[in-house]
Amino acid sequence: MADISFRVNSKLFVRDPQHTDLGQRIIKHSIDLIDKLGFEDFTFRKLADQIESAEASVYRYFENKHRLLHYLTAWYWNWLNYRIDIATNSLSDGSLRLKAAIKVITDPKIEDPRFEFVNEVALHRIVVAEMEKTYLTKWVDNDNEEGLFWGFNSLCHKLSGFINIVSPGYSFANSLASTVLLATHQQLFFLIHLPGLSDMKKKDDLSVQHQQLQTFIEEMVFRTIGC
Amino acid sequence: MADISFRVNSKLFVRDPQHTDLGQRIIKHSIDLIDKLGFEDFTFRKLADQIESAEASVYRYFENKHRLLHYLTAWYWNWLNYRIDIATNSLSDGSLRLKAAIKVITDPKIEDPRFEFVNEVALHRIVVAEMEKTYLTKWVDNDNEEGLFWGFNSLCHKLSGFINIVSPGYSFANSLASTVLLATHQQLFFLIHLPGLSDMKKKDDLSVQHQQLQTFIEEMVFRTIGC
DNA sequence: TGACGGCAATAGTATTACTTTCAAAAATGA
DNA sequence: TCATTTTTGAAAGTAATACTATTGCCGTCA
16 A cells, blocks of 8 residues: 555644654544543643643644644645545546536545555544634634645635536635535535435435535536526 | 614623614624734723723623624625625526625625614634634534524625525535635634735735635536536 | 763743633623 | 522643653674
8 A cells, every 4th residue: 555645734743653653643632632521622632641642742843723724724735635645646527527526525435545554534523513623713814824725725726626627617616616616515414413404414325415516516616607 | 864773682691782782882892802803802801991890791782702692693694685785686696696695605704884883894704713613612503502693604605695596406515615604704814814825925905815715616516517 | 180062850941722600791581 | 679590710630642751672794
């Protein structure tokens, strides 16, 4: 198996967690713990207990828990970006590429054996439930200057690039792309917690839900840009 | 001037703030303070200092600051709902009604003299910056059971009702409506803080920005539902 | 051997969200 | 108008949290 890892913005961490045993345990167990407790109830103390280390040791890898959330979501966006590359690089037709990208974004997430210490299924749940908290803060402008949103930005621009190839005259490719990325995850949140805000149904099984989601998003994109 | 007020879910407060002097001061100054400090840095202690009252007194009106945010956002959604009613009740054509509703949602917000102790311009900024925090919590399921999202739900269903009149066969009216309501506010956030995610430009003046926003949303809705 | 990086352990700080208690003030109502 | 009830203010207290600071140990590598 190829030994791959994403280059994430070094501002996201104090010390790169990918290169040490403790760092990898921090990533792995923080995903499990945030998924289990929710981000608010998650603390570095609880994480340290879980990995049988000390609170101060976690702070040597991440400045605070907010930056750790940044790191995890950035990793997720990079992962989607990478999977879109794989799914689209053999396709030459613009519409097919856009369609393939939407499929990667809306498909149910399964574990990716290429990344050992990341549970992608749990991480996807975290992104659905907590992602907006990366930017709904008073630090958003500073965080953006430091490039902490590079992963999301980059994915967004990949999508808007695809959109503009299919429909060069469309004026709102970035807005549509960001709306689509957010809506995809928000609709999954609504489906579970606020079902009146979505048309997908809880009772349907996962694959049916995601099929409906894909249809909703695909129709919205292709009709909006005029195809 | 007509003395009107919205009936909000009584679970939103401990004691109805609309009926007492202290309650009205809490509403007025909490809007100003949250707008100024952001929701995280806003505390009942600071609010009490501002209105020259006591922290415990504020707790007699709202169980906690999270419920106060619920109250303010619910008020905002009710306000939009009410203004959509006014803007559409003379229109009989479905497309025109939908268009008018979108205009109310995307138009710049100005102060509404019908509501004395609410600064709608500041409240709109709060909704743009903090709204998602009403449901991105571990209490979301309980809050939903208690009907705390009734205001947003109701607005969403009004919009999806309009959508279904224009296009009865469209299957995702609720999802499209919720996506539109969120996207409208999120794009305004991006425009200010993460401009790479939107196509509206900071340098444009307010009315141009909102004109672009309206065009973006209107195109998205009408093309998606097939008109 | 010894300098150094990495880690554990402990204690400590400032802030926050919220509660409790009690007395004073204001509104109410007979 | 006077007694009663309700509402408010003031002050203190509690538990949890996010984060910091310090110290000293252990293993590695020059």
